[in-house]
Amino acid sequence: MVTYRPVKQIFILILALIMGMSLSFWLIPSKMDYEWNVWRDRTLEWETKDYEINGIYTFDGVKATTEVGDWSEGNSQFNLTSVVSDDSTFQFQVFFEDEKIFIDSGGKWLQNDINSRFVEELTPLYHPFEWIREILNEADKVERIKDGDKTTFRAIFDSFEEFDFRGTLLSKQHKTTLIVIEKNGVIQSVTFEARPIRPDSISILDRYPEQMSYKIDFTEIESAQFVLPKEAYESELME
Amino acid sequence: MQWLRIIHLIHGVFFIFMLLSGLCLYIVATRTWFNQIGFPLVQFHLLTACFYCGLVLYSLYRIGRYLLKKPPVKKFNFILNLLFFLMWMASGLLMYFQAYLLAEVRNVAVVIHDWTTFLFLPWVLTHTIGHLFNVSLPWPAWWKRRAALPPIIEENMLERRDFLKLFSLAFLFLLIGSWFKWLTPILNVTEAENKRRGYFRIYNVTNDFPRYEDREWSLTIDGLINKKESIGYTDLLHLPSTTIIDNFHCVTGWSVRNVEMKGVLLKDLFDAYGLEAKGKFVTAYSGDEVYFDSFLTTQLIDEEALLVYEMDGEFLKPAQGYPCRLYHPDMYGYKSVKWVDRLEFSGERKKGYWQQSGGYDLNGYL
Known part of the structure; x- marks a missing residue:
């Protein structure tokens, strides 16, 4: 007499394993994916508010620019101080109004349509939150640390797909991080610390940093100040 | 069971028409050939599909009841057909109403529609050959007839458990x-954001396409414009370029995400050559001498339309429209005229190729 073992027992087990596992790997995000999405969604929330901002850009440990002003999604204005040498600085004002950029340099006004060149030179002032979203697309690791009211978002970058930060091409990285601190749902600061590896495409004669950092502090305000004089609208076109 | 035989036969005829027209739409050469002879293949496929769906839905209940006491092979054929019918119908409806859906959903619908067809082909061939040549496959008795099941099958x-x-x-x-x-x-999510997704299904309206050698191509801009201009390929490459990463959408349902395209904005070209359009409309002609489409002048100049010459970091391939194709970021792919060699400005709007022969929307916005 032949005894049959029901094959369906094993078949059901294997089928359930395939169904369950494939569904979970397809539908469920990893914790990092989830944190990344939370961070990205927070940027959409942050950008709806107006802020007073204070930024410092350092290049190889030396302060390169400071930026103070008001930011809102429509109109923003900043006072920029660029360090020229040990004892001299160059100051100018930048205004973004919708699709226009205006610059006041020593009382001389210039204007133009906002294009990628102007935006890149003043990254990430024009739109810090869009910039965060853009750079997050290059992140290799993401984490979110909650400590009471304070939340720290941290992204680590091992390499970029040719990402430009204020004229510096970022490719492979030693250790580069982006840290955003939020308190009670309000963004407090954005800190970008980069330790880039010089790309082969950069000539040995060209200046390239071993380290650079950019930090913006945000203070939420009722409404961003924005006053453009009449001569700004009548000014010459900026090259 | 005369009624069942008739239904089976009509079902078979509709199915074959639907399958053949679907395959002809999928294969570039046959699709293009039907375009050339002016046969409305898409409409034919849709109409046949409607009749097929109607027939299946009409006869479903009676056939289901008839099969209750039939052997497993009959039930298997019925369930298999029903399963594929539901997948075709659902994916077909999603493809038809794709304008209201997300690109991801549209792409999945197109893939399901294609693959269910390919997976079904072996059964169709076996079943058809069996009927046509009276071939009887050596299935076991319990499968073909209502016989006692062997223990290994029964257990x-x-x-339900x-x-x-x-x-x-x-x-x-x-x-x-x-x-x-x-x-x-x-x-994973960053990779998904940046990754190129999907693939192009290249459609032409002619069986062959223009092949330009040694950069002999030029773009003529004429009609109601302040001056007629002819721009060569090298001239085009020397103009200020713009690179965009955009999602390419076809009106038939498929999309390709994150396509990098480099070219010259029409606005920049007009600035560089001091051109001023006097006509409210513009017709873009393809170098294949058959295809053309029309736009409002403002759509090309003010809405960042590009004359694309590179895709994903490489010059366009001949089938992609080398040396240059038109691209409007907010319009479907059929507005992206390949091998574009003439822009004619006019006071009246012409209906484009697909507006005349396919009833496509004149503006083609996504």
């Missing part, structure tokens, strides 16, 4: 898998 017949066991275990594995996935220190 493996699926019962087996389905309960299957879904309970699947749910358990879903939880275990989710836990593993959650803990995996991998950031």
Whole structure:
């Protein structure tokens, strides 16, 4: 007499394993994916508010620019101080109004349509939150640390797909991080610390940093100040 | 069972028409040939599909009841057909109403529609050959007739408790898998954001396409404009370029995400050559001498339309429209005239190729 073992027992087990596992790997995000999405969604929330901002850009440990002003999604204005040498600085004002950029340099006004060149030179002032979203697309690791009211978002970058930060091409990285601190749902600061590896495409004669950092502090305000004089609208076109 | 025979026959005829027209739409050469002879293949496929769906839905209940006491092979054929019918119908409806859906959903619908057809082909061939040549396959008796089941089959017949066991275990594995996935220190989502997704299905309206050698191509800009201009390929490459990463959408449902395109904005070209359009409309002609489409002048000048010459970092391939194609970021692919060699400005709007022969929307906005 032949005894049959029901094959369906094993078949059901294997089928359930395939169904369950494939569904979970397809539908469920990893914790990092989830944190990344939370961070990205927070940027959409942050950008709806107006802020007073204070930024410092350092290049190889030396302060390169400071930026103070008001930011809102429509109109923003900043006072920029660029360090020229040990004892001299160059100051100018930048205004973004919708699709226009205006610059006041020593009382001389210039204007133009906002294009990628102007935006890149003043990254990430024009739109810090869009910039965060853009750079997050290059992140290799993401984490979110909650400590009471304070939340720290941290992204680590091992390499970029040719990402430009204020004229510096970022490719492979030693250790580069982006840290955003939020308190009670309000963004407090954005800190970008980069330790880039010089790309082969950069000539040995060209200046390239071993380290650079950019930090913006945000203070939420009722409404961003924005006053453009009449001569700004009548000014010459900026090259 | 005369009624059933007639239904089976009509079903077979509709199915064959639908299958053949679907395959002809899928294969570039046949699709293009039907375009050339002016046969409305898409409409034919849709009409046949409607009749097919109507027939299946009409006869479903009676056939289901008829099969209750029939051998397993008949039930298997019925369930298999029903399963594929539902997948074709659902994916077909999603493709038809794709304008209202997300690109991801549209792409999945197109893939399901294609693959269900390919997977069904072996059964169609076997079944058709069996009927046409009276071939009887050596199936075991219990499969073909209502005979006693052998023990190995009987004990493996699926019962309600087996389905309960299957879904309970699947749910358990879903939880275990989710836990593993959650803990995996991998950031997949950034790759998904940046990754090129999908692939192009290249459609032409002619069986052959223009092949330009040694940069002999030029773009003529004429009609109601302040001056006629002819721009060569090298001239075009010397103009200020713009690179965009955009999602390319076809009106038939498929999309390709994150396509990098480099070219010259029409606005920049007009600035560089001091051109001023006097006509409210513009017709873009393809170098294949058949295809053309029309736009409002403002759509090309003010809405960042590009004359694209590079795609994903490489010059266009001949089939992609080398040396230059028109591209409007907010319009469907049929507005992206390949091998564009003439822009004619006019006071009246012409209906484009697909507006005349396919009823496509004149503006073609996404």
